[in-house]
Amino acid sequence: MVVLAIGLILVGIFFLVVAAIGTIRLPDVFSRSHAVSLTDSLGAICVLAGLALYQGFGINMLKILVVLVLLMLLNPVIAHATVRAAYRAGLKPQTEEDQ
Amino acid sequence: MKSSFPKQFVANTLALFCGWLVLSGKYDNFHLVLGFTASCGVAWLNTGFPHSPFQQFPWGRMVLYCPWLFLRIVESSLHLTKLILNPSLPIKPRLITYRSQLKHRGAIVVLGNSVTLTPGTITVEINGNTFLVHAIDESAGNDFTTGRMERKLAWVFQEDTNL
Amino acid sequence: MIDFFLFLLITLSFLILVYLYRVIQGPTVFDRVLGLAGISTKAIILGVVMGTVYDRVEMFVDISTGYALLNLVGAFAIAKFLEQRGTP
Numbered sequence: 001m002v003v004l005a006i007g008l009i010l011v012g013i014f015f016l017v018v019a020a021i022g023t024i025r026l027p028d029v030f031s032r033s034h035a036v037s038l039t040d041s042l043g044a045i046c047v048l049a050g051l052a053l054y055q056g057f058g059i060n061m062l063k064i065l066v067v068l069v070l071l072m073l074l075n076p077v078i079a080h081a082t083v084r085a086a087y088r089a090g091l092k093p094q095t096e097e098d099q
Numbered sequence: 100m101k102s103s104f105p106k107q108f109v110a111n112t113l114a115l116f117c118g119w120l121v122l123s124g125k126y127d128n129f130h131l132v133l134g135f136t137a138s139c140g141v142a143w144l145n146t147g148f149p150h151s152p153f154q155q156f157p158w159g160r161m162v163l164y165c166p167w168l169f170l171r172i173v174e175s176s177l178h179l180t181k182l183i184l185n186p187s188l189p190i191k192p193r194l195i196t197y198r199s200q201l202k203h204r205g206a207i208v209v210l211g212n213s214v215t216l217t218p219g220t221i222t223v224e225i226n227g228n229t230f231l232v233h234a235i236d237e238s239a240g241n242d243f244t245t246g247r248m249e250r251k252l253a254w255v256f257q258e259d260t261n262l
Numbered sequence: 263m264i265d266f267f268l269f270l271l272i273t274l275s276f277l278i279l280v281y282l283y284r285v286i287q288g289p290t291v292f293d294r295v296l297g298l299a300g301i302s303t304k305a306i307i308l309g310v311v312m313g314t315v316y317d318r319v320e321m322f323v324d325i326s327t328g329y330a331l332l333n334l335v336g337a338f339a340i341a342k343f344l345e346q347r348g349t350p
Contacts, residue, residue: 002263006266009266009270013270013273015176015180016273016274016277016304017273017277018180018183018184019300020277020280020281021183021184022179022183023280023281023284023296023297023300024280024283024284025183025188026183026188026190028192029290029292029293029296030192030221030223030233031190031192031233031235032284032293032296033221033296034179034218034219034220034221034235035179035183036281036296036297036299036300037215037221037296037299037300038176038179038215038216038217038218038219038221039176039179039180039183039218040300040303041172041216041303042172042173042176042218044303044306044307047270047307048307048310051310051311051314054314055314055319059121059124059320060319060320060323062121063121063122063124063319063320063323064310064319064323066121066122066323066327067306067310067323067326067327067330070327070330070331071303071306071330072216073212074330074331074333074334075216075299075303076212076215076216077212077215077334078299078333078334078337078338079215079221079296079299080211080215080221080222080223081337081338081341081342082292082295082296082299082337082341083221083222083223083233083292084223084224084341084345085292085295085341085342085344085345086290086292087223087224087231088224088345089292089344089345089347091290091292093192093194093233094192095192095193095194122324122327124320
């Protein structure tokens, strides 16, 4: 159980690091939002699931799962709100032809 | 559309009370009664709004939809990881306009949320049932333009679409 | 085991620094908002890890839940304000 938890946490850290690299490398707001929110959400899910497994079955596991579900529901909403604000404020995404 | 008030009230109260049980962690009589009273009050204040999309929400089939979505998330996460770690950064960002045929408002919300949750695509705007989607790559947007996700949701909400 | 969680905490703090670079450097204001959203996700995970280290998960999870909800409201407020102001 503990070994599985540590494995899940390590996978999650890998995805979080990839998300951070993507934040630095990608060119504009729209493509950065993919990296920030999306690989991030999988990384957060993996880390939190590993912590929940480490706790063992019980009330603490359920509480961590509540945070996990909340994060999974709220992360895309925040990303969508930011990107929609950027689009409505007049920012145009970089497309293939510009490069 | 007019579903019975008492049935909804009981369902809301039970859902809220389950949330209380998970988050509180104290199971003596005083706290249980307090929690039950509070959830009754909140449910009474919040039941009976007309046109709520939760009235005919298919929770059962929704639970079956979640594992499929999770597999999609893992698959496209690996794809996006490969794109980011590639030294030449081979991304081809583009905007896709897509007209969905789903009618239920809950279905449209779930479709937009799933598109944003799947790495590589993000919903920029929804107008009625016209979606504006930003995709980072050709293959990232494929899932959406071929209507795979929409067919799945049409099955979840039991709608007839000629897809 | 405590060493592993310490490693996790240090990694998360380092990742917060990377996002902070985006917040300070960001060409447009939306980059800064996105960076803040990333930082709050890290802070939520940080809270749960702290709870595991101190053996008080039930308390720290409540803090994390509150932080997640506040993060949502704050992001909405900033996005709405910037949307109506118009210029990037």
